[in-house]
Amino acid sequence: MGGTSFEKRLCRYGKHDFIMIEESTIKEGIKTQEYFVNMGPQHPSTHGVLRLMLELDGENVKKVIPHIGYIHRSIEKMCEKDSYRQIVHLTDRMDYLSAHMNNEAVCLLVENGLEIEVSDRVKVIRTIMSELTRLASHQLWWGVMGMDLGALTSFLYGFRDRELINDIFEETCGARLTMNYNVPGGVMFDIHPNFQQKVKDFIKHFKTKLPEYDDLLSNNVIFRQRTEGIGVLTKEDAISYGITGPTGRASGFSNDIRKHKPYSAYDRVEFKEILMETGDTFSRYKARILEMWESMSIIEQLIDNIPEGEIQSSAVKAVIKLPKGEYYQSVETARGELGVYVVSDGLKSPYRVKFRSPGFSNLFILDHLAHDYKIADLVAMMSTIDLVVPDIDR
């Protein structure tokens, strides 16, 4: 350390003298000094343009300073000039892996604000679509997790199965990733005639493939050594940092919006909220694997009895004006609690919009978790926190 303050050393960052030997060190033995490494904005395991400044002591991580803003598009500000129907499309671009859930959050908020009840058919379709999105997101996460730990093969296994879900989306919504399927008051189109059969085929297929995921990674001895007991997040810390989603639930923090504040059709299905005890990297991993099983069971309960009904409520006008007031709606995305907070002054676009995105809150646990772990552990932790950078920056 040499007595220099943290800020001063921060300023020196960028010069090449990251190893300095002074005269006194020769007498007193070698004193080592921490140095800074820029991880990102272009780095294979930050999964986007996230920049982490690492303060390292050799291989050990002393401090993680996230620098965000590289993909900031001021979505919240843009919402202030857009109509409510347009806002839905902007939310796709936040957490693009949970595009459907993001859309749903805004649509639910508008529907609640206008006090409109959507038909049961819409509720069930939305729930099935949400769970398919969650599955696709977790499949991609699983593939990338393996790749972050150096097992390159898992990436393509994850993508193989995700492709099938994207095909289902493509057939019904016309888009594969940013689906724009929800509109205030319903969904944009009715489901494709093949939808039910394809979803059932996919569930049947994926039930045989999910155990393969366990064979390839979960039961691998190197994988277990790399993840078990690493980066333990206690329940108290999870609550105080506001860590939601599977990351928080792996620490035993019960925060599933689908259970606590049921929306759409979640109140009529049976599913378990996955709660783990240990809160280490492996339990965060396991929580997501188990969540995939739960998602499949939710879809199975709903897919055979999609009720008849209109797909768009006729009560929603072309130009939506929310009554003056404040509105909040949260949904459970693949990463955690997405909250949408809208202040309306009664005009056709909101006065102020704030998104409480799960990625933003979850990112800032890294410094707390990674202290005194190795760089390789930091990469594993980042992977299990499941960061999507546009969700952090918005």
Next chain:
Amino acid sequence: MYNFSSLTQSIHDYLASTLSPELTSVVEWTLIGVLLIAFVALSVMGLVYIERKVAAFFQLRLGPNRVGKWGLLQTLADFLKLLMKEHITARAADKFLFNLAPFIIVIAAFLAIGAIPFALGLHIMDINIGVFYISAVSSIGVLGILIGGWAGNNKYSLIGALRSGAQIVSYEISAMLSLLAVVVLAGDLQLSAIIESQADGWWIFKGHIPVFIAFIIFLIAGTAETNRGPFDLAEAESELTAGFHTEYSGIKFAMFFLAEYVNLFIIAAVGATVFLGGWMPFHIGNWEAFNTVMDFIPTIIWFFMKVGFIIGIIMWFKWTFPRLRIDQILVLEWKYLLPINLVNLLVVAFIAMMGWYF
């Protein structure tokens, strides 16, 4: 069994009859050098192609299939691309060392390949301390990695270089000790003598369980020495972008790449020679008829079949296992492999002393 020494001898006689003795040596050395470079270039291109295909089949892909029939010319195209790229040397880099490092690595790889017996009589240098020589020169390569990682003046490179320094120096011990198990049984360090000692069966079958354990340890240590997954910490794409060769581009990067695959070949060749009989056909004790049939397969094919087998295993590791962490890698070596190896060597020595092997 066809003996290649008759071929090499006739070439030598022809040259000696037409040229002066000095010129003969010059021509012979040039010939060997050119052949060696051609062999290395071809085998590396082949290995890269095979690796990409193997990876593709592991990962439900097709692999290269556009350039040439079945993508066979893909590696050549990649090589040409690398050859034509700009050689970037960072401004802050130590220019001399930065440009020296790739050569050190390649030279170490070439030195080692010179001592490998490819077939009966096809042997560049048959030195009487072959095993010792190979493990000595192959450890020069780590200098190239350390220098390359340091000279680039990039923190990622430095971390990668230090990791690989710790890793290769540690695993060298295990690789050498596991080879010693067979050296003790064969009673010779000369590679040709080790192969001759396997005329009635390969050491992996003759040497009971201890030699089998030594073979497994050699595979692990060999994979670690070549910096391949699951021990690819020096590169560690997801952690250090490209590890020790982050700053290298173009042909200088290609030289690191080349050395990696030559080292893979060397490890497989040494493993095949010492444990699986090198070019020696599969012989069982005194089953004369069976042994004669086996002798019909040329020795060079036996050698490359065994090398291919070991390379296959090493590639299998790489495409299925996650990467270890630096402390785990050192724990594996110093707390597990080294003690097992030392005890194993004692057992082998005891077996050799009592003559309890076939």
